[in-house]
Amino acid sequence: MKQKEILLFGATGQIGRNLIRKLSKNNYKIIAVTRNIHRAGYILKTQANPGYLELVELKNFKINKIDELFKRSSICINLIGILYEKKKDDFKLIHSDLPAMLSRKAKEFQLDKFIHLSALGIEKAQDSKYALSKLEGEKRIRENFKKSIILKPSIVYSVDDKFTTKFMSLLSILPLMPLYFEGKTKFSPIHVLDLVDIINNILDSKQDNLILECIGPEVITFREIMQKLLNSINKKRILLPLPYPIAIVTAKLLQLLPNPLLTEDQLRLLKHDNCKSENYKNNFDFGYISKRKFESEINKYSYNWRTGGQFANQEILRK
Numbered sequence: 001m002k003q004k005e006i007l008l009f010g011a012t013g014q015i016g017r018n019l020i021r022k023l024s025k026n027n028y029k030i031i032a033v034t035r036n037i038h039r040a041g042y043i044l045k046t047q048a049n050p051g052y053l054e055l056v057e058l059k060n061f062k063i064n065k066i067d068e069l070f071k072r073s074s075i076c077i078n079l080i081g082i083l084y085e086k087k088k089d090d091f092k093l094i095h096s097d098l099p100a101m102l103s104r105k106a107k108e109f110q111l112d113k114f115i116h117l118s119a120l121g122i123e124k125a126q127d128s129k130y131a132l133s134k135l136e137g138e139k140r141i142r143e144n145f146k147k148s149i150i151l152k153p154s155i156v157y158s159v160d161d162k163f164t165t166k167f168m169s170l171l172s173i174l175p176l177m178p179l180y181f182e183g184k185t186k187f188s189p190i191h192v193l194d195l196v197d198i199i200n201n202i203l204d205s206k207q208d209n210l211i212l213e214c215i216g217p218e219v220i221t222f223r224e225i226m227q228k229l230l231n232s233i234n235k236k237r238i239l240l241p242l243p244y245p246i247a248i249v250t251a252k253l254l255q256l257l258p259n260p261l262l263t264e265d266q267l268r269l270l271k272h273d274n275c276k277s278e279n280y281k282n283n284f285d286f287g288y289i290s291k292r293k294f295e296s297e298i299n300k301y302s303y304n305w306r307t308g309g310q311f312a313n314q315e316i317l318r319k
Contacts, residue, residue, distance in 0.1 A: 010080040114147065172235060187225065
């Protein structure tokens with residue numbers, strides 16, 4: 001079978017690493033773009049079958065180099081995204097300008113598909129720079145390349161994420177956990193392997209010119225997520241709702257950290273539910289069923305945050 005070459009941006013994140021494993025098993029050759037080939041190489045090279053992964057270092061997006069990569073590819077996948085800005089206009093550069101440039105190149109070199117990862121639940125967050133930059137990126141992509149597929153996942157979680165693992169770390173040491181907006185914001189967490197399966201199915205389908213919401217099998221509130229994490233690590237903590245004025249003050253302080261636990265922009269996003277809408281179709285509409293449930297999956301790796309680690313689970317000791 002002839003190999004299909006996929007140009008992948010954002011390969012080093014949890015989605016990228018799992019996607020490389022999946023695609024290489026299915027006879028796709030991946031050209032993974034990274035800013036630091038030495039730092040990323042030792043991780044990425046273990047994810048693919050021999051001969052199916054090529055690493056390309058690209059610190060600056062030079063047009064000539066980009067053109068060479070697009071000439072060799074039939075599909076481009078962009079997974080690049082950030083949760084907070086380190087410099088002014090980072091959101092615009094990464095969420096709007098970069099996807100716009102990649103989608104223009106996809107049209108110029110007549111790629112079969114351009115798949116872009118956006119975010120769920122951002123349409124109503126008009127006071128969030130993150131949301132506005134994502135929406136602007138979606139708009140420019142659709143204008144540039146009609147065959148584009150935009151995926152809008154809810155929270156993506158796994159043992160390699162920066163969501164469940166961060167909160168389990170905090171819950172394991174803090175006596176209380178603040179709840180913003182009373183913890184009532186709704187989410188449809190999707191496991192990274194379910195999202196990767198959706199992407200793989202889309203590659204094998206004739207679908208294009210599509211915006212697809214990617215959701216897990218459940219709708220759970222932020223409070224319920226915190227409680228499930230606490231149950232999983234066998235801890236009891238106070239879940240304390242914070243009034244909005246106090247929440248703003250805490251966000252202002254937390255965003256000063258080198259790796260912010262919370263920013264004002266993220267706080268504004270938390271006002272809005274992060275589950276399926278009536279705006280677009282979702283993965284279930286196409287038969288791409290995400291089956292992995294949140295509580296069952298986090299229990300597979302939460303022992304790292306329990307007292308005693310893996311030995312705290314007596315069932316493990318019996319096996």
